[in-house]
Amino acid sequence: MKTTPVNDEQRAKAFAPTKKPDVVQRQKLAVRYHVEDFNVDDRPRRFLEAFAAILRHSNYQFALDHFIRMSAKCSRCATQCQVYLATGDTDDIPCKRSELLLSVYRRHFTLAGSLRGRLLGTGHLTDEKIQEMAESFWNCTACRRCSMECPAGIDHALITHLGRYILSEIGIAPRALVVSTREQLEGKTGNTSAVPVPALLDTLEFLEEDMKEELHVDIKFPVDIKNAEYVFFPAVSDFLMEAETLMGIAAVFTATGDSWTTGTGYFDGINYGLFYSDRILERVVTKIDVETRRLNGKKVLIGECGHASRSAKYFLPAHCGGKDALPVINIMEYTYGAWKAGKLKLRPNAITDRVTYHDPCNISRQKWILEQPRELLKAICADYVEMTPNREDNICCGGGGGTVSIDEIRPYRTAVGGLAKANQIRATGARYIVAPCANCKKQLRELVEDQGIDAEVVGLHDLLYKAIIFDPAMIVEPETEEDAVEEVKPDATGSADK
Amino acid sequence: MDAFLEFATGPLFRLTFAIMILGLVRILVLDLIGMFEAYRRAGDKTIPWKLTLSRTLEWVFPVKRVISHRPVYSVIAILFHIGLLVTPIFLFAHVQLWRDGLGFGWWTLSPGLADTLTLATIALGVLLFLGRVGSRDARSLSRKQDYLWPLVLIVPFITGYVCANLGVSPALYRLSMLVHVLSGELIFVLIPFTKIAHCVLMPLSQLVSTLAWKFPARVDEDVCTTLNKEGAPV
Ligand code: SF4
Ligand code: SF4
Numbered sequence: 222m223k224t225t226p227v228n229d230e231q232r233a234k235a236f237a238p239t240k241k242p243d244v245v246q247r248q249k250l251a252v253r254y255h256v257e258d259f260n261v262d263d264r265p266r267r268f269l270e271a272f273a274a275i276l277r278h279s280n281y282q283f284a285l286d287h288f289i290r291m292s293a294k295c296s297r298c299a300t301q302c303q304v305y306l307a308t309g310d311t312d313d314i315p316c317k318r319s320e321l322l323l324s325v326y327r328r329h330f331t332l333a334g335s336l337r338g339r340l341l342g343t344g345h346l347t348d349e350k351i352q353e354m355a356e357s358f359w360n361c362t363a364c365r366r367c368s369m370e371c372p373a374g375i376d377h378a379l380i381t382h383l384g385r386y387i388l389s390e391i392g393i394a395p396r397a398l399v400v401s402t403r404e405q406l407e408g409k410t411g412n413t414s415a416v417p418v419p420a421l422l423d424t425l426e427f428l429e430e431d432m433k434e435e436l437h438v439d440i441k442f443p444v445d446i447k448n449a450e451y452v453f454f455p456a457v458s459d460f461l462m463e464a465e466t467l468m469g470i471a472a473v474f475t476a477t478g479d480s481w482t483t484g485t486g487y488f489d490g491i492n493y494g495l496f497y498s499d500r501i502l503e504r505v506v507t508k509i510d511v512e513t514r515r516l517n518g519k520k521v522l523i524g525e526c527g528h529a530s531r532s533a534k535y536f537l538p539a540h541c542g543g544k545d546a547l548p549v550i551n552i553m554e555y556t557y558g559a560w561k562a563g564k565l566k567l568r569p570n571a572i573t574d575r576v577t578y579h580d581p582c583n584i585s586r587q588k589w590i591l592e593q594p595r596e597l598l599k600a601i602c603a604d605y606v607e608m609t610p611n612r613e614d615n616i617c618c619g620g621g622g623g624t625v626s627i628d629e630i631r632p633y634r635t636a637v638g639g640l641a642k643a644n645q646i647r648a649t650g651a652r653y654i655v656a657p658c659a660n661c662k663k664q665l666r667e668l669v670e671d672q673g674i675d676a677e678v679v680g681l682h683d684l685l686y687k688a689i690i691f692d693p694a695m696i697v698e699p700e701t702e703e704d705a706v707e708e709v710k711p712d713a714t715g716s717a718d719k
Numbered sequence: 720m721d722a723f724l725e726f727a728t729g730p731l732f733r734l735t736f737a738i739m740i741l742g743l744v745r746i747l748v749l750d751l752i753g754m755f756e757a758y759r760r761a762g763d764k765t766i767p768w769k770l771t772l773s774r775t776l777e778w779v780f781p782v783k784r785v786i787s788h789r790p791v792y793s794v795i796a797i798l799f800h801i802g803l804l805v806t807p808i809f810l811f812a813h814v815q816l817w818r819d820g821l822g823f824g825w826w827t828l829s830p831g832l833a834d835t836l837t838l839a840t841i842a843l844g845v846l847l848f849l850g851r852v853g854s855r856d857a858r859s860l861s862r863k864q865d866y867l868w869p870l871v872l873i874v875p876f877i878t879g880y881v882c883a884n885l886g887v888s889p890a891l892y893r894l895s896m897l898v899h900v901l902s903g904e905l906i907f908v909l910i911p912f913t914k915i916a917h918c919v920l921m922p923l924s925q926l927v928s929t930l931a932w933k934f935p936a937r938v939d940e941d942v943c944t945t946l947n948k949e950g951a952p953v
Contacts, residue, residue, distance in 0.1 A: 270946065271946060274942050274945035274946050275938075275942055277941075277945060278935070278938055278941035278942050278945065279934060279935060279938050279942075280757040280760060280761065280930065280931055280933060280934060280935055281931060282753070283750070283752075283753025283754060283756065283757055283927070283930075283931070284753075284757075284927050284928065284930070284931035286749065286750070286753060287750055287753070287920060287923070287924070287927045290746060290914070290916045290917070290920055291914065291916070291917050291920055291921070291924060292914060293865075293914055293917065294857070294860040294861055294862065294865050294914075295796070295857065295860075296854060296856035296857040296859075296860050297788065297789065297793075299856040300788040300789060301788070311855065311856065311859035311860075314856060314859065314860060316860050317859065317860055320860075368928065369774075370784070370788065372778050372781065372784075372921075373917060373921065373924060374774075374778065374921070374924025374925050374927065374928060375924075375928075376928035376931065376932075379928060379931050379932065390942075390946065399953065402953055403952065403953040406953050407952060407953060499934060499938045499939075499942075500938050500939035500942055500943065501939075501953065502934075503934075503936075503937075503938055503939045504939055535763070535932065536763075536934065538762065538763035538765065539761065539762035539763040539933060539934045539935075539936060540762055540934070540936050540937075543762055543763055543764060544763075544764065544765070546763070587767070587770065588770060
């Protein structure tokens with residue numbers, strides 16, 4: 222992966238603080254993203270208190286001990302970070318970013334470190350260091366590419382994750398994330414996009430009508446069905462922004478006939494806790510558990526969203542019942558399984574334009590879902606190309622780790638964080654970029670726009686929607702006079718191919 | 720000087736060797752205890768063993784990753800590690816000492832191979848040092864000890880080579896031998912307390928990271944109670 226670093230002018234633009242000077246003054250330290258108003262007094266002490274409390278009740282300490290003994294400072298990780306490659310600023314080398322927190326740990330939480338620090342009177346935590354961490358940890362997209370390349374096995378994403386958690390405990394967290402989470406946990410609507418139930422129902426009804434008109438098939442969005450096999454949690458923003466993805470998913474279920482449902486009690490897969498606070502992560506994930514059990518569903522089904530999938534899959538068992546936790550499956554796994562089992566028929570070459578696939582870090586880095594979407598795409602696309610590198614070695618869209626939700630750092634995301642991705646996309650010459658993740662979709666759309674790339678970002682199910690062959694018995698008579706003169710669409714039946 | 724040399728090869732050797740072994744055992748045990756404790760507290764006890772193991776093997780035998788990035792630097796680093804481990808452990812003269820002391824020995828290197836390995840290790844150590852000085856990335860990360868280590872590590876190799884191969888005067892021989900022994904012992908003592916600890920901790924790394932992501936249940940309540948934040952809004 223080669224990337225020419227951004228020049229000074231681009232850099233200045235990408236890193237410019239978005240805050241008004243008076244806000245900066247009030248908060249003492251400038252950060253580029255908006256932070257809630259918070260207590261500015263005695264921050265180092267409060268940081269250390271929060272750090273201590275977290276170490277006491279969570280599982281980080283042994284890993285920090287291991288990491289401080291291991292770090293070889295070999296700079297191998299530098300070859301992997303799309304942020305460092307774009308800025309060329311050695312402060313963005315993953316090992317150096319991690320060192321910000323590890324040095325605090327060493328100085329204040331290890332015997333040797335605190336003795337040394339006290340003897341020499343150096344190294345104690347200052348406001349400036351907190352500032353540096355606040356900036357640096359939110360430059361990282363938590364993509365974990367660097368961790369894969371570290372011979373010492375140092376997990377920078379874990380360190381960044383912990384750093385953000387501690388910062389959030391003293392009030393330093395991007396406002397965009399906090400406000401959404403507050404609505405999700407304490408607001409009236411109970412979800413991050415503040416979608417009220419009546420609006421949800423309206424949207425679903427509208428989509429059903431749309432699909433009937435387009436495909437002449439009665440496709441339903443079941444709501445609040447008890448005992449369904451799958452209870453569905455997409456990123457709630459999909460209801461506002463990814464209609465086509467949702468329609469594709471509903472179409473798949475109609476074709477397979479399996480039972481699924483959306484719950485009106487809770488219908489948001491987003492979990493920003495994964496990005497800034499473990500305790501929030503736990504509270505959010507519990508909502509999914511409660512809703513699925515309320516409906517007596519068998520499995521949790523997460524829509525096209527990387528972090529929603531990862532947070533449910535890995536943290537439902539952690540916080541909601543261990544091995545008795547509800548099984549979690551991603552929609553791509555479901556669709557693939559149905560297709561393999563012959564329950565879903567797809568029309569070959571339904572998509573003629575060139576298509577490429579973007580691996581969302583959260584579902585590919587651990588080798589969780591790699592081949593399923595590729596096989597599905599190859600089944601319906603005439604011209605499928607890979608980006609390089611791909612699969613578990615993929616490059617992050619540049620908006621990972623929650624940064625995509627922070628609108629005020631868009632210049633940073635599309636000029637710096639996403640630079641390598643933009644080059645990668647350009648090289649494929651693809652018309653469609655399939656990105657099965659709400660975060661990636663938003664970031665990539667902004668990226669192609671800001672970088673002037675002529676390509677469209679879609680979900681996997683957006684394309685599948687155009688390729689499903691329904692059982693002829695499902696085709697309903699057109700209702701209006703206008704429709705009646707139209708032929709049944711070949712798209713829907715596949716009859717044109719035969 | 721002879722008495723000193725005797726002390727260095729006798730009691731001092733045993734002491735420093737013991738410090739190294741005990742020190743390594745200590746950190747290994749601490750690491751393992753930490754891992755067990757984390758596992759015990761984890762809400763989710765499933766471990767992706769296959770993935771963890773394959774990633775561990777990838778780094779213990781780092782062939783796959785070498786070619787992909789910084790091939791030259793990586794090959795140098797790997798060969799250096801091989802030289803560091805193989806030469807002292809399988810050197811005929813060293814094994815002979817063990818045989819005298821313990822009553823048993825093991826397979827040894829032929830003198831020719833031992834010399835080649837020694838010289839190669841010295842050269843590779845110098846190259847590693849230069850690599851660190853020359854690379855902007857590495858320079859920006861390096862602490863003093865990171866520059867120093869490759870140089871310190873090759874001192875016993877240089878002096879060992881002098882003693883074994885060069886026809887130096889007896890006085891110079893004894894001096895080299897003393898430096899050889901003392902520098903080796905210095906390294907023994909430092910191993911458990913520096914990044915060289917990776918020699919025993921490395922195989923655990925992937926598992927440590929996997930386990931660290933296994934969060935305990937109820938962090939919310941516990942952390943809030945400790946920080947006096949119960950019921951505080953998000
Ligand atoms: S690869 Fe690992 S040891 Fe090397 S510099 Fe990066 S984090 Fe440090
Ligand atoms: S996690 Fe990704 S963005 Fe963050 S330091 Fe590592 S490679 Fe860079």
